[in-house]
Amino acid sequence: MRSVRERLTFIKPMEPELVEHPPAGDGWSHEIKFDGYRTQVIKDVGGIRFFTKNSFDWTAKYRPLAEEAEALEAERFIIEGEMIVTNEAGLSDFHALRSAITRRPQELYLVAFDLLHLNGHDLRDMALKDRREVLQALIPAGGHIQFSEALPGAGDAVYHLACDAGLEGIVSKRLDSPYRSGSTMNWRKIKCYVEKEMDIIGVKRESGKPAMVLMADRGRYMGGAFVTFKADKRQALWDLAQEKSGAPPPKGLAKEKAEWLKPGLIGRVKFLKGEEKLRHASLKDFREEK
CATH class of the missing domain: 2.40.50.140 (Nucleic acid-binding proteins)
Structure with a gap:
């Protein structure tokens, strides 16, 4: 367990492999693949910091979300998510994201999907399903920081539903997988x-x-x-x-x-x-x- 005075550092992201078809079986969770910027949010004694997937500090760009992140009921955390902006149909819109960051940052949403650290505890060896249970309890409903819900059903059915709805695709993740930086087949992205x-x-x-x-x-x-x-x-x-x-x-x-x-x-x-x-x-x- 780390000291509460010790600064937390950026963790290289775990990256899903691109595959043609969703995995079969019930040992997987399936989430929407949001079309945005991979983002890591760190809270520690120094306050809130936002990082891109390549470890660039974008705290200044995401300032409107910092207050909401600060209000989450934990002293220290590292949350992973996707920074998005939505279009009129309610779908994430990558092409509108850059202008939203510079001109309308109050319209940004962070869709949080993983929790790597909480109050001095490194959670990366925990199973994905357990990390996500803790994360879901941490994030209140109705804000601009939202929990990425898993979609019910088998992988094939979820994939076809996502494509029919105009989404970019899905990300399938092994429920028992620990968090390991770098590319892995324990997480798989299937694009429409x-x-x-x-x-x-x-x-x-x-x-x-x-x-x-x-x-x-x-x-x-x-x-x-x-x-x-x-x-x-x-x-x-x-x-x-x-x-x-x-x-x-x-x-x-x-x-x-x-x-x-x-x-x-x-x-x-x-x-x-x-x-x-x-x-x-x-x-x-x-x-x-x-």
Whole structure:
């Protein structure tokens, strides 16, 4: 047990691995994957401090939440959560978060999901379900610091429900897992897929490698999507690409070994939600813009 005068220090976060499917069985809890900034809140003799997942001190940016954190009924703690802002539909909105931090910090919410330290006791060797029980009792309802509730049901059902609701995905965690910094399969993130039409600006057909189309969204390069069509549809795509071949490489992409296309070929691509570039993406259909 640590002295109450000793300062608490930032703990490197435990990071979920990205997987394709939720784990089966009843030894897991499933939470919403919020689309925000991973945040660690420390309270000790020096007051409240907020840290990013890379240990940057963002206390000044999150000042409106400091008073609420100070009021939690504990002398010392380290709480982990996600800093978010919500849109009109009540969903976390990553793109609105940066402007909210600088212009409307009173609209921020911290969704707390783990408790690493409490009143001199290091809780990291406790099972997740026990840490979360203590955390839930610590956080009052109705404030801007909220407890991340586990969703009832099997992993598959929770995942499909989350995707149908427009959420980014879920995080599944072993109920008996201790807290260990770094990447781990004891926590797993499963992201939802979305489909969207984008411009096909190039194709990559290298021997021994899967064929890909290169995509742009409103002029912004998004990356590649795998082509998995059967032979006849694949050939129809290559025929259209051949007609539009000969465009110069887009700015910054000259080193890509690709065949660049003139505008007019549109593809509907399926990809993981909440990523900066296309990830786990596949081409579902294509059309020529008339």
